[in-house]
Amino acid sequence: MREPFKIFYSIFQEKTKLREYVDSGRRVFGTMCNNVPEEIIHSLGAVPIRMFGNYGNTNLANSKIPSWTCNYARNVMEAGLRGDFDFLEGVVSATTDDTKIHLFSAYRFYIKPRFSYLVQFPYVRDEVSEEFFARELERFAKHLSSHLSVEFNEDRLSASAGVYNTYRELCGEFESLRAEEKPKIRADEFMALMLSSLSMLKEDFVSMADNLPEMLGDHDGFSDYRLRVHLSGTDFYNLTLLRLIEESGMAVVSDDLCTSAGYFTGKVEGDGFRGIAERYSGCTACVMTSSNTELSVEERLRFIRKKIKENNADAIVLLKDRGCEVCGHQCPWIVREIDIPVLVLDLDFPLSVEQYRTRMEAFVEAHGGG
Amino acid sequence: MENNWNPLGYKNLYRELFKKHLNRQNELLKNNRPVGWFFSFHPSELIYIFDVVSAFPEQYSAYCAARGSSVDLIDTSISSGYGHFLCDYFKTTIGMIEAPEKATPPLMPKPDFIISSRALCVAHHEMAEVFARYYGIPKYTVNYPYWTTDSLKNPDELTKEAEWADELYVEYTVERLRGLVDFMAEVAGEADEEKFREVFRKSEKTSELLIKILNLMMSKPTPGSQREISDLVFIAFFVLGSDYALEFCENAYEVIRERVKKGEGVSEEKHRLLTFGIVPWHSLKIYQYCESMGANFPVNLYVNASVHKADSSNPYMSMVRRSMHFTNSSYEMLDGVVKTARKADIDGALLLENTGCRITSMIIRPLAERLREDLGVQSLILEAPQCDPRVMPMERAKTQIDAFLESLA
Ligand code: SF4
Ligand code: SF4
Numbered sequence: 001m002r003e004p005f006k007i008f009y010s011i012f013q014e015k016t017k018l019r020e021y022v023d024s025g026r027r028v029f030g031t032m033c034n035n036v037p038e039e040i041i042h043s044l045g046a047v048p049i050r051m052f053g054n055y056g057n058t059n060l061a062n063s064k065i066p067s068w069t070c071n072y073a074r075n076v077m078e079a080g081l082r083g084d085f086d087f088l089e090g091v092v093s094a095t096t097d098d099t100k101i102h103l104f105s106a107y108r109f110y111i112k113p114r115f116s117y118l119v120q121f122p123y124v125r126d127e128v129s130e131e132f133f134a135r136e137l138e139r140f141a142k143h144l145s146s147h148l149s150v151e152f153n154e155d156r157l158s159a160s161a162g163v164y165n166t167y168r169e170l171c172g173e174f175e176s177l178r179a180e181e182k183p184k185i186r187a188d189e190f191m192a193l194m195l196s197s198l199s200m201l202k203e204d205f206v207s208m209a210d211n212l213p214e215m216l217g218d219h220d221g222f223s224d225y226r227l228r229v230h231l232s233g234t235d236f237y238n239l240t241l242l243r244l245i246e247e248s249g250m251a252v253v254s255d256d257l258c259t260s261a262g263y264f265t266g267k268v269e270g271d272g273f274r275g276i277a278e279r280y281s282g283c284t285a286c287v288m289t290s291s292n293t294e295l296s297v298e299e300r301l302r303f304i305r306k307k308i309k310e311n312n313a314d315a316i317v318l319l320k321d322r323g324c325e326v327c328g329h330q331c332p333w334i335v336r337e338i339d340i341p342v343l344v345l346d347l348d349f350p351l352s353v354e355q356y357r358t359r360m361e362a363f364v365e366a367h368g369g370g
Numbered sequence: 371m372e373n374n375w376n377p378l379g380y381k382n383l384y385r386e387l388f389k390k391h392l393n394r395q396n397e398l399l400k401n402n403r404p405v406g407w408f409f410s411f412h413p414s415e416l417i418y419i420f421d422v423v424s425a426f427p428e429q430y431s432a433y434c435a436a437r438g439s440s441v442d443l444i445d446t447s448i449s450s451g452y453g454h455f456l457c458d459y460f461k462t463t464i465g466m467i468e469a470p471e472k473a474t475p476p477l478m479p480k481p482d483f484i485i486s487s488r489a490l491c492v493a494h495h496e497m498a499e500v501f502a503r504y505y506g507i508p509k510y511t512v513n514y515p516y517w518t519t520d521s522l523k524n525p526d527e528l529t530k531e532a533e534w535a536d537e538l539y540v541e542y543t544v545e546r547l548r549g550l551v552d553f554m555a556e557v558a559g560e561a562d563e564e565k566f567r568e569v570f571r572k573s574e575k576t577s578e579l580l581i582k583i584l585n586l587m588m589s590k591p592t593p594g595s596q597r598e599i600s601d602l603v604f605i606a607f608f609v610l611g612s613d614y615a616l617e618f619c620e621n622a623y624e625v626i627r628e629r630v631k632k633g634e635g636v637s638e639e640k641h642r643l644l645t646f647g648i649v650p651w652h653s654l655k656i657y658q659y660c661e662s663m664g665a666n667f668p669v670n671l672y673v674n675a676s677v678h679k680a681d682s683s684n685p686y687m688s689m690v691r692r693s694m695h696f697t698n699s700s701y702e703m704l705d706g707v708v709k710t711a712r713k714a715d716i717d718g719a720l721l722l723e724n725t726g727c728r729i730t731s732m733i734i735r736p737l738a739e740r741l742r743e744d745l746g747v748q749s750l751i752l753e754a755p756q757c758d759p760r761v762m763p764m765e766r767a768k769t770q771i772d773a774f775l776e777s778l779a
Contacts, residue, residue, distance in 0.1 A: 325456060
C-alpha cells in the first residue's frame with residue numbers, strides 16, 4: 001500500500017481521529033449499518049462512526065451470540081465486550097436485516113450503551129412508507145436531540161446533508177480513478193480510504209483526501225492485471241483478501257459492498273427529513289428496500305449491472321460470508337442472472353486467505369485475457 | 371418409548387382439524403380460487419375473509435421434517451448456492467421448489483401471490499423475495515416495527531395487550547394492513563363486510579380459548595405434553611379465524627379443563643421446565659423423553675409467542691398486536707417472560723438454538739441469563755435446527771438432558 005493510503009488506514013486502525021474527537025469533548029455515536037442516516041447525528045454536533053471489530057477469533061462474542069453469525073456482527077460484539085467501544089456515547093442500528101436487529105438487541109443487553117436507537121426501515125418505497133420513514137427519522141432526531149440536550153435545527157440538517165454529499169462526490173471521483181483502463185487505486189487502498197472515512201467526520205476526511213484525486217491522476221496507473229472485476233458482497237473489510245485478489249491477476253474496478261459503494265452511492269437531493277428518507281430508502285445497493293412493483297434483489301442486480309457496464313468489469317468476485325443472511329439469500333441470483341463469469345468465495349472467518357489463492361488463479365486463467 | 375404419548379388426547383382433535391382444513395383447501399382449489407403463500411404472524415383471518423387457498427412454507431417444512439424428507443431438501447438448497455446458515459424453513463422450501471420429487475406430498479400448491487412480512491423476522495421478507503422471483507408473482511409487504519422499550523410498554527406475554535404502543539408505528543402498520551386488504555381484494559375479489567366481522571368474531575373466541583389453554587398448562591401438575599401443545603402454533607399462526615380452529619379450541623379447552631380439575635398430570639412431576647426455541651419437528655420425542663422422566667413443560671414460550679388476544683371490535687389493532695411478542699422486542703423486554711416463568715413455578719429451562727434462525731438463537735442466552743438472575747433457574751441450551759436432525763442426534767441430546775436433570779435434582 002502506498003504512503004498516503006497507509007496514513008488513512010492508520011486512522012481506521014489506530015482510531016487516531018476518534019481519540020482527537022473524544023479528547024476535545026465531542027460525543028461519538030457508533031452505527032451498525034450503512035443505512036443509518038448519519039446526517040441526523042452530524043447535524044446535532046455529534047460524530048457518527050461505523051463500528052468495526054478486527055479480531056481473528058471472537059471467543060467472547062461466541063459465548064453471547066451464535067458462532068455461525070456473520071463476521072461483522074461477531075466482531076462488533078467482540079470489540080464491544082472487550083471495551084473497545086467504551087468511548088461511544090451511544091449506538092444506532094437499523095432494521096435492515098435480522099443480524100443487525102439482533103446484534104443491536106444483544107449489544108444493548110450486554111454492553112448497555114448510554115443511548116441507543118433502532119431506525120425502523122420500511123421495505124417498500126411508496127408514498128405512505130416514504131412519509132412514515134421521514135417521520136421515523138424525525139423521531140430519531142427528537143430522541144437524540146433530547147439525549148444530547150441540543151436543539152434540532154433544519155438548517156443544520158441541510159448543512160450536514162451538504163457535507164455528506166460532498167463526501168459522496170469525492171468517493172465518486174475515487175471510484176472513477178479505479179475504473180480507468182489503468183486503474184489508479186488498488187483494491188486495498190480503496191478500502192483503506194473507505195474505512196478511514198467511516199472512522200472520522202466527513203468534513204475532516206474531505207479536507208484530508210481532497211487533493212488525492214489530482215495526485216493520483218498524475219500517476220500512470222496499474223496494468224499488471226488480466227481481469228477487471230466487480231466485487232459483490234456486504235459488510236466486508238478484509239484488506240489481505242483484497243490484496244490477494246489483485247496479486248492473482250485481477251483489478252477491482254467497482255463494488256456493491258455495504259462498506260463501500262453501498263455506503264456512499266446516492267446523494268440527498270430533497271429537503272428536510274423527507275430528503276434524507278428518500279436517499280436512504282432509495283439506495284439500490286441496499287438489499288431490502290424496493291419500490292412497490294419490484295423486488296429488492298432486482299434492484300440490486302440492476303445496480304450491479306450498471307456498475308459492470310460503466311466500469312468495464314469482465315467478471316464478478318462474490319464475497320460470500322458464510323454467516324451473512326443477505327449473501328445467503330441473494331448469491332444464487334447474482335450467479336444465475338449476471339451474464340459474466342462469477343467467482344464465489346465462501347468466506348469462513350477467521351480467514352486463512354491462502355486457501356483462496358489457487359481458486360483465484362484458476363479463475364483468472366480461465367477468464368483473463370492475454 | 372411409548373409411541374402414543376397423548377395424555378390430553380388431542381391427537382384425534384388435530385386429525386379432525388387437519389381433515390377439515392384439507393377439505394377446505396381442496397374445495398377452493400377445485401373452484402380455482404387463488405393460492406397465497408403466507409408466513410407466521412400474518413393475519414390469518416384474511417385467508418378466510420377472502421376465501422383463498424393458503425400455504426405456509428414454515429408449516430410445510432415442518433411437515434417434511436416430521437416425515438423425514440427435509441434433509442435432502444436442505445441439501446438441495448445448499449447445492450444451489452443458498453447459504454448454509456439460513457432458516458431451515460427457507461432451505462426446505464427451496465428444496466421443494468427445485469427438487470419436488472424429493473419432497474413429501476402433498477406439495478404446497480404453486481402460489482399466485484405472496485405476502486411478505488416482518489412481524490418476526492426479516493428472513494420472512496428475504497425468503498418471500500426469493501419465492502416471488504421463482505414464480506414471478508406479485509408480493510405485498512407488511513413491515514411491522516421491531517419493538518423497543520421506547521415504543522412499547524408492558525405487553526402481556528400471552529395476550530400481547532400492552533399499556534402503550536407508539537402511535538407512529540401503530541398507524542403506519544395499520545396503513546400497510548389496509549393496503550394488504552386492498553391487495554387481497556385485487557387478487558381475490560372484494561369480500562363483504564359482514565364476513566370480515568364474522569371471521570374476526572371467530573378469531574376472537576378462538577384466541578381467548580388458546581390463551582385459556584396455555585394458562586391451564588401452567589397448572590400443577592402439568593396437564594399436557596408438549597407433543598400435543600406445540601402443535602397449537604398451527605392454529606394460532608395459520609388457521610385462526612376458521613370454523614374448525616374454533617371448534618378445535620372449544621373441545622381442547624374442555625379436555626384440559628377436565629384434566630386440571632381432576633389433577634391429572636403428564637407424568638409424576640419431578641421438574642417443571644420452561645422451553646423455548648422452534649420445536650425440532652423431526653425429534654418431537656425429545657419432549658416425550660423429558661416428560662417420561664418426570665420433567666414436564668408447563669410453559670413453551672414459542673407457543674406462547676404465537677397467540678394473541680384478537681379483538682373483533684378493533685381488527686386492525688388486533689392484527690398489529692400479533693407482532694407484540696417478546697421475540698419481536700428488544701432483549702431488555704423479557705420481563706413478561708420472567709413473570710410467566712415465575713407464575714408457572716419452573717425449576718429449569720430447555721432452550722433450543724435453531725441454527726440459521728437469528729431470532730431464536732440470538733435471544734436464547736439473554737433469556738437464560740434473565741432466568742438465572744431473576745429466578746435462580748438454570749438452562750440447558752441445545753443446538754437444534756428445526757428441520758435438520760443431523761445437528762442434534764437424539765442420543766446425544768438424551769445424554770445432555772440426563773445430565774441436566776440430574777443437576778436439577
Ligand atoms: S448484511 Fe450480512 S454481513 Fe452485514 S450485518 Fe447483515 S448478515 Fe452481517
Ligand atoms: S425459523 Fe427463524 S428465521 Fe426462520 S421463519 Fe422462523 S423466526 Fe424466521
